[in-house]
Amino acid sequence: MLEIATPEAILFWALAPLSVVAALGMLLVKKAVHSAILLAWVMITLAIFYIAQEALFLGIVQIVVYTGAVMMLFLFILMLVGVDASDSLVETIKGLRWIAITAAVGFGGLMVALIGRATMGRSYVGLELANADGNVEGIAMLLFSDYVFPFEVISALLITAALGAMVLAHHQRANHRPSQREQAIARFRTGSLGDAAGLPGPGVYALHNAVDVPALLPDGTPAPTSISATLKARGDVIESANFQLDVVDPTVKEEK
Amino acid sequence: MNPYNYLYLAALLFTIGAVGVVVRRNAIVVFMCIELMLNAANLTLVTFSRLNGNLNGQVVAFFTMVVAACEVVVGLAIIVAIYRSRRSASIDDASLLKR
Amino acid sequence: MVTSSSLVYLIGLPLFGATFLLLMGRKADKWGHLFATAMSAGSFALGVAHFLAMTNRATEERALTQTLFSWIKVGDFDVDAALLLDQLSICFVLLITGVGTLIHIYSISYMAHDENRRRFFAYLNLFVAAMLLLVLGNSYLNLYVGWEGVGLASYLLIGFWNQKPAYATASKKAFVMNRVGDMGLSFAIMIAFATMGTVSFEGVKEAVERAGTPALTAMGIMLLVAAVGKSAQFPLQAWLGDAMAGPTPVSALIHAATMVTAGVYLIVRSNFVFDAAPTAQLLVVIIGAITLIFGAIIGMAKDDIKKALAASTMSQIGYMILGAGLGPIGYAFAIMHLLTHGFFKASMFLGAGSVMHGMNDEVNMRKYGALRKFMPITFITFGLGYLAIIGVPPFAGFYSKDAIIAEAFNSGGVKGVLLGSVALLGAAITAFYMTRVMVMTFTSKARWDDGTDPHESPALMWLPMVILSIGSVTSGLLLYRGDALKNWLYPLFDHGDHHELHEELLPHSVVTILAVSMVVIGVTVALLKYQFKDVAAVAPTDVSWATRFARNDLGQDAFNEAVFMRPGQALTRGLVTVDEVVIDGAVRGVGSMAVDSGSTLRRTQSGYVRSYAALIFVGALALLTVIWVVTQ
Numbered sequence: 002m003l004e005i006a007t008p009e010a011i012l013f014w015a016l017a018p019l020s021v022v023a024a025l026g027m028l029l030v031k032k033a034v035h036s037a038i039l040l041a042w043v044m045i046t047l048a049i050f051y052i053a054q055e056a057l058f059l060g061i062v063q064i065v066v067y068t069g070a071v072m073m074l075f076l077f078i079l080m081l082v083g084v085d086a087s088d089s090l091v092e093t094i095k096g097l098r099w100i101a102i103t104a105a106v107g108f109g110g111l112m113v114a115l116i117g118r119a120t121m122g123r124s125y126v127g128l129e130l131a132n133a134d135g136n137v138e139g140i141a142m143l144l145f146s147d148y149v150f151p152f153e154v155i156s157a158l159l160i161t162a163a164l165g166a167m168v169l170a171h172h173q174r175a176n177h178r179p180s181q182r183e184q185a186i187a188r189f190r191t192g193s194l195g196d197a198a199g200l201p202g203p204g205v206y207a208l209h210n211a212v213d214v215p216a217l218l219p220d221g222t223p224a225p226t227s228i229s230a231t232l233k234a235r236g237d238v239i240e241s242a243n244f245q246l247d248v249v250d251p252t253v254k255e256e257k
Numbered sequence: 258m259n260p261y262n263y264l265y266l267a268a269l270l271f272t273i274g275a276v277g278v279v280v281r282r283n284a285i286v287v288f289m290c291i292e293l294m295l296n297a298a299n300l301t302l303v304t305f306s307r308l309n310g311n312l313n314g315q316v317v318a319f320f321t322m323v324v325a326a327c328e329v330v331v332g333l334a335i336i337v338a339i340y341r342s343r344r345s346a347s348i349d350d351a352s353l354l355k356r
Numbered sequence: 357m358v359t360s361s362s363l364v365y366l367i368g369l370p371l372f373g374a375t376f377l378l379l380m381g382r383k384a385d386k387w388g389h390l391f392a393t394a395m396s397a398g399s400f401a402l403g404v405a406h407f408l409a410m411t412n413r414a415t416e417e418r419a420l421t422q423t424l425f426s427w428i429k430v431g432d433f434d435v436d437a438a439l440l441l442d443q444l445s446i447c448f449v450l451l452i453t454g455v456g457t458l459i460h461i462y463s464i465s466y467m468a469h470d471e472n473r474r475r476f477f478a479y480l481n482l483f484v485a486a487m488l489l490l491v492l493g494n495s496y497l498n499l500y501v502g503w504e505g506v507g508l509a510s511y512l513l514i515g516f517w518n519q520k521p522a523y524a525t526a527s528k529k530a531f532v533m534n535r536v537g538d539m540g541l542s543f544a545i546m547i548a549f550a551t552m553g554t555v556s557f558e559g560v561k562e563a564v565e566r567a568g569t570p571a572l573t574a575m576g577i578m579l580l581v582a583a584v585g586k587s588a589q590f591p592l593q594a595w596l597g598d599a600m601a602g603p604t605p606v607s608a609l610i611h612a613a614t615m616v617t618a619g620v621y622l623i624v625r626s627n628f629v630f631d632a633a634p635t636a637q638l639l640v641v642i643i644g645a646i647t648l649i650f651g652a653i654i655g656m657a658k659d660d661i662k663k664a665l666a667a668s669t670m671s672q673i674g675y676m677i678l679g680a681g682l683g684p685i686g687y688a689f690a691i692m693h694l695l696t697h698g699f700f701k702a703s704m705f706l707g708a709g710s711v712m713h714g715m716n717d718e719v720n721m722r723k724y725g726a727l728r729k730f731m732p733i734t735f736i737t738f739g740l741g742y743l744a745i746i747g748v749p750p751f752a753g754f755y756s757k758d759a760i761i762a763e764a765f766n767s768g769g770v771k772g773v774l775l776g777s778v779a780l781l782g783a784a785i786t787a788f789y790m791t792r793v794m795v796m797t798f799t800s801k802a803r804w805d806d807g808t809d810p811h812e813s814p815a816l817m818w819l820p821m822v823i824l825s826i827g828s829v830t831s832g833l834l835l836y837r838g839d840a841l842k843n844w845l846y847p848l849f850d851h852g853d854h855h856e857l858h859e860e861l862l863p864h865s866v867v868t869i870l871a872v873s874m875v876v877i878g879v880t881v882a883l884l885k886y887q888f889k890d891v892a893a894v895a896p897t898d899v900s901w902a903t904r905f906a907r908n909d910l911g912q913d914a915f916n917e918a919v920f921m922r923p924g925q926a927l928t929r930g931l932v933t934v935d936e937v938v939i940d941g942a943v944r945g946v947g948s949m950a951v952d953s954g955s956t957l958r959r960t961q962s963g964y965v966r967s968y969a970a971l972i973f974v975g976a977l978a979l980l981t982v983i984w985v986v987t988q
Contacts, residue, residue, distance in 0.1 A: 007258050009258045010258035013258060013262060013263075013266075017262070017266045020266070020270065021266070021269055021270065021273070024269075024270050024273040024274070024293060025273055027273075027277060027286070027289065027290065027293065028273065028276060028277045028280060028281065028290075033283050033285050033286050033289075036281075036286050036289055037285075037289060040289045040292065040293060043270070043293060043296065044296060047296050047299070047300055050263060050266075050300060050303075051300075051303050054260065054263065054303050054304060054306075054307045055307060056303045056306065056307075056315050056318075058315070058319075059299075059303060059315050059318055059319060059322075062319065062322060063296075063299075063322070066322060066326065067292075067296070067322065067325075070326070071292070071325070071326055071329050074329060074330070074333060075285060075288070075289060075329070075333070078285060078333045078336060078337060079285055081337060081340075082285065082336065082337070082340050082346045092280070093282075093349060094349075094962065094964055094966060094967055097279065097280070097966060097967060097970055098280055100279075100970050100973075100974065101275075101276050101279040101280050101970055101973065102276065104275075104276075104279075104970070104973045104974050104977050105272050105273075105275065105276040105973075107977050107980075107981075108272050108275065108973070108976065108977045108980060109268060109269060109272040111977070111980040111981065111984055112268035112271070112272065112980065113265055113268055113269075114984070115980065115983065115984060115987070116261065116264045116265060116268060118987065120261045120264065123261075123308075125260055125307065125308040125309075125310075126307075126308065126309055126310025127307060127310055128306065128307050128310060128312070130310060131310055131311050131312050132312075136312075136315075139312045140312055140315055140316055140319070142312075143312050143313065143316045144316055144319070147313075148316050148320075151320060152320075155320055155323050155324065158323070158324065158327055159323060159326070159327055161327075162326075162327035162328075162330050162331050163330060165330075165331050165334065166330040166331055166333070166334035167334075168334075169331065169334035169335055169337070169338050170334045170337050170338065172341065275973050275976075276973075278966070278969045278973075279966055279969050279970045279973055280966075282966070287966075348964075348965045348966060349964055349965075349966070351965070352962065352963035352964045352965070
């Protein structure tokens with residue numbers, strides 16, 4: 002069957018494989034941030050498809066709400082939880098991956114086969130008539146007539162969800178938060194006097210004074226406590242040995 | 258072009274999302290996979306809307322988006338709450354019901 | 357039907373006595389026996405008053421009723437707790453309260469040294485109350501209450517000295533064997549309820565015509581089972597001999613004069629059922645005939661005076677059952693024999709108690725002898741009772757027993773000849789074993805153990821014996837003369853067409869001559885064997901198998917043990933095994949199955965959200981497969 006490629010077909014065949022690849026990538030990449038970016042790409046692709054299917058309003062909403070707001074929320078939480086939490090892709094539950102893949106092949110195959118069977122030889126209507134007054138107007142018409150009650154209900158749901166999220170995320174302190182003064186007193190009371198001055202600051206000599214280089218202790222070893230745990234976990238720590246001066250040879254006389 | 262192709266695409270995306278839910282351990286990624294599945298469903302709704310020549314499908318897809326937004330908000334709040342008490346975003350760590 | 361408000365006091369007085377004495381406890385020890393006797397005597401006085409009033413009323417107005425309260429009211433089924441005092445009941449009321457009061461008086465002295473005398477009297481009162489309820493109830497259900505009540509009182513009194521295990525066992529045996537009969541009564545009540553919808557005597561009497569013969573036969577047989585259990589008839593006779601474990605006054609009152617005759621009362625009371633169910637009626641006479649011979653044979657072999665008397669009781673009740681089974685012609689004579697028997701058997705039992713009292717509680721007749729000189733009053737009263745039971749004219753037993761023998765002959769055909777012969781033979785054996793008792797106890801040579809000091813009993817004991825012996829002399833004549841009892845009871849029974857059926861096989865005078873000559877033979881043989889020969893002080897062991905068999909109560913215990921006890925035990929053991937293996941196994945199996953399936957299924961519950969998600973995914977796949985298959 003030869004069909005003249007319409008612009009929509011070109012668009013579809015160009016973007017659909019990309020979105021599938023991006024979706025698969027979501028599963029395979031290690032870092033959650035990368036997954037989020039790939040998902041954002043899939044969503045944008047879908048938004049384009051919506052617009053291509055004469056669903057202008059939904060396409061815009063998809064970009065604004067989903068790719069904009071929801072994905073931002075995801076990224077924000079990722080930041081909160083720790084970008085360093087990179088996923089190990091090694092499966093821990095025995096056989097689960099194989100079950101998932103087998104089920105996925107079966108599921109996908111059956112879905113495709115069923116869609117094929119259901120749509121075989123069918124024609125479609127198209128939205129020319131429904132969108133006669135414009136897509137946004139058409140949706141508004143439905144939303145505020147037939148669907149006004151669900152619309153109201155869903156607004157209540159939205160408010161409830163917002164409230165629920167606040168309740169869940171609200172952190173009730175179990176104990177009194179120590180003031181600076183109390184912390185200072187506690188530092189002297191407990192622990193060694195060595196900690197009394199606070200954790201050592203990072204940085205080594207003047208050559209490289211930065212937060213990602215551990216400080217050196219008097220005996221020349223790097224001080225692990227001088228580096229933020231986040232940086233360490235991320236692997237963004239630079240060895241301080243790199244910046245250590247050569248061992249001073251006392252026998253060598255300084256040249257004039 | 259045959260709009261049925263969108264349905265095939267949606268089926269594939271949905272399946273991929275489902276596999277992601279099962280396979281990935283990071284709660285946030287799992288959530289993203291769920292979003293992917295919801296988006297796939299939305300795509301079918303929009304496509305059906307076009308096939309049937311009325312806008313009901315699009316309205317329902319709109320509702321789906323709102324519900325998805327709610328779900329994300331609450332779900333992420335739960336993840337944050339769990340993370341706070343467990344210092345972990347892995348859903349395997351929240352398996353204490355067994356014991 | 358005339359109503360009366362005083363019937364309840366007949367029962368109420370002794371019932372109050374029993375309750376009061378049992379509740380008062382040791383405080384009433386000093387006067388409890390007098391109180392109980394007063395209650396019984398009061399009841400007797402009331403009974404006499406009722407009797408006198410009744411004789412003054414016209415025949416159809418003689419019956420009195422009193423409704424106490426509505427007992428059971430379910431839909432159409434309505435049972436009142438109500439009492440009925442008619443011509444039949446009044447006979448029993450007088451017998452129970454009269455003999456009962458005498459035995460109360462006797463017991464005052466007999467039980468004087470027992471520290472539990474108050475309790476004994478409370479039980480006696482309880483018995484009197486229950487027995488009165490039995491004969492006064494106006495329905496089978498009310499009767500049933502009294503029936504169980506006397507069973508309880510009998511149990512308590514047989515086992516009164518329950519510190520002796522053998523006595524306790526005897527009471528248990530009596531109780532259990534009575535249960536078999538009670539089951540028959542409850543079945544009879546159920547049949548009446550199911551087929552007639554009523555359980556009152558009045559109602560059943562009216563419903564008899566509507567009910568089918570099978571139902572009536574079944575009910576009759578069940579009533580017979582009840583009577584057999586309570587009256588110690590074959591094949592449920594085994595408990596009576598052991599019941600002699602109770603104090604002698606109890607044996608006299610309960611296991612001779614009153615309670616054991618309740619079966620006769622039941623059959624006579626249910627005359628309308630038996631008249632309509634010839635098969636059941638035939639069974640009644642067969643049971644009666646078997647038992648009268650059975651008891652007589654056992655009586656010949658017993659050396660224990662109370663057991664010999666118990667066997668004789670069994671045999672005499674066999675006569676009554678036989679009479680009651682003869683139909684309308686026999687009912688009055690059955691009751692007459694019951695009343696006379698109540699006198700002379702109570703008299704003899706009290707005499708036996710008096711003998712035991714004077715002989716250090718020895719019951720073995722081989723250790724007696726020549727007591728005539730030492731216990732003249734006992735000898736005379738016992739002797740009068742003896743003459744009455746063997747049927748020497750003009751003593752009481754002569755009239756009542758002869759009448760039954762004559763009616764047995766007259767019941768027609770081969771049946772009549774057979775029954776009459778059996779009854780005659782029974783009379784001969786009765787004469788033999790009663791003479792044996794008499795001779796071994798009073799007239800033969802003394803065979804006492806050393807240190808025995810036989811003496812007459814105190815007046816409180818011999819006075820009731822004298823009164824009862826007067827009864828055993830005169831009651832027969834009084835009741836028989838001018839068909840007094842027959843006419844008195846006549847309106848109660850349906851005489852219908854039975855008159856035509858019954859032809860006189862032998863004239864009454866011939867039967868009398870036959871019976872008296874049988875008695876003479878029996879007495880002569882016994883005299884020859886025991887009076888004119890020495891009686892061994894120890895029971896000889898080299899005796900014929902027949903004697904041994906008779907001593908063993910004709911194998912009744914062995915039979916019961918082999919036929920009922922062993923299979924019962926085996927059944928119980930089997931049921932226990934079934935219970936343990938099947939029922940417990942099922943219960944435990946369900947439990948362990950739940951545990952096993954739980955621990956198996958638990959493995960699927962890893963607690964990992966992702967595995968649940970995988971399961972959902974697989975489920976969705978399955979659903980899709982179904983859709984695929986369905987839409988194929």
